[in-house]
Amino acid sequence: LAIDWKISASFSIDITSEQKSLTLLNTMKKSFAESPLYYLLSEPLDPGSKIKLNLNFKNTFESSENKSEFGSNQWYPRLYWDGLQTHDSFSVKLEIPEGYALAISGRLNENTGRYTIDRAKSFGIYLGKDQNTESCEIDDILITTLFSDKGAKAAKVCLETAVDCIKFYKDWLGFYPYKFLYIIPGGRGRWGGYPFSTGIVVIHGEETYKEGEPLTHWQRITAHEIGHQYWGEWVLDPNSPAWVWIGMGIFADTEYILARKIDPQRRQGWMSNYIKGISNYYDTTVDIPPASLAKIKYDHNNTVIHSKGFSIISALDSVLG
Ligand SMILES: [Zn+2]
CATH class of the missing domain: 1.10.390.10 (Neutral Protease Domain 2)
Structure with missing residues (x-):
């Protein structure tokens, strides 16, 4: 069993199944263990079968009188699927x-x-x-x-x-x-x-x-x-490749913005960002390896991920409808 959680001074967890504590397999370094935490199940779990787990966890946060806000989206442990995003x-x-x-x-x-x-x-x-x-x-x-x-x-x-x-x-x-x-x-x-x-x-x-x-x-x-x-929360894996969900997001808001006449230049604005990149002889390859991406000096996120991403979605829309 793999759990996305850690153990430290401010993070703790205890997992039981049928009232029996599961054994943590991670090697602790000075009462500290990084995510993911691995546990031994008392019996192997066959495909399609079920198990009920109770996770008793705690996460403490620093706070003070004059702190005006608090926010977290990672305050709970979760099953770890080898880094795959899940709902x-x-x-x-x-x-x-x-x-x-x-x-x-x-x-x-x-x-x-x-x-x-x-x-x-x-x-x-x-x-x-x-x-x-x-x-x-x-x-x-x-x-x-x-x-x-x-x-x-x-x-x-x-x-x-x-x-x-x-x-x-x-x-x-x-x-x-x-x-x-x-x-x-x-x-x-x-x-x-x-x-x-x-x-x-x-x-x-x-x-x-x-x-x-x-x-x-x-x-x-x-x-x-x-x-x-x-497109980011519901339909697609939000992280990679980013141009798909960002392009789809921009495509959606552009449809609304044009329908309500909020900014009639919205579509041309995004596309001309990308075309400007071409006229500057930028390498606008979309799925670029991380090592090459690190060497790029222009604003790749804006020119490629956002503007070219949106242009590709728009082109597909023209072809496929
Ligand atoms: Zn955005």
């Missing part, structure tokens, strides 16, 4: 300290008091001190934004965009993969956003919002991050 189901009970707003990769079941999700790539918990929350429900999907007082205006635009965008994606693609979405604040600057965990996206720089500014930036980034919920 798992979760049912989580949580005691939330007072004064914190919560974003979590599950939908609350009022009857059991547990947060649950089926088929999640990762289960994140985020707590923000003194943050406000606002929610909207569209077709049974609960969308919640967490924000500071100063970030309220931008958060409102993102929430409204998320509602409209999820509706658009659902009408177009026939489904939305999860029953909820959280948008949480990120860093100070306008650095875009990223998926924090399944069902939780980060949008940076909400506090930089200026009264009367065009809403394009916020609409674009919201649509983009929601696109990743399909």
Whole structure:
């Protein structure tokens, strides 16, 4: 049995099956063992047969009075499949300290008091001190934004965009993969956003919002991050090759952005990034070996992964429909 977890001063675990403790096979170095942890099963497990395991684990985090947020998407042990990404189901009970707003990769079941999700790539918990929350429900999907007082205006635009965008994606693609979405604040600057965990996206720089500014930036980034919920969280192996899921994500948000006339130049913008790379004689090979990638001086992520990736998906769309 292989488990993605470690043992150290702040990580511990004890695994039992039928009330018997399993023996850890890793060699401990000064009460420390790296992931993956290997355990001996009392009997071999045949293909198709089942076993019930109880994992009693603990992970402690450093905290202090003035720490304004806490977040983790790796706080739990998981079966280790030799590095392969998997989707798992979760049912989580949580005691939330007072004064914190919560974003979590599950939908609350009022009857059991547990947060649950089926088929999640990762289960994140985020707590923000003194943050406000606002929610909207569209077709049974609960969308919640967490924000500071100063970030309220931008958060409102993102929430409204998320509602409209999820509706658009659902009408177009026939489904939305999860029953909820959280948008949480990120860093100070306008650095875009990223998926924090399944069902939780980060949008940076909400506090930089200026009264009367065009809403394009916020609409674009919201649509983009929601696109990743399909292609990064639900459909594909998110890490490699990155151009597929990123290209698909951009393809999805471009469809929305053009339909709503938010940024009519969006498609040409991405493609001309790539064409500019060609005119500079860059080597824009997509599946490039890591050793060659390390030698590249231009912005490979932007020119190839994002722009060429999107161009390839668009070309396939023209050919295949
Ligand atoms: Zn992205």
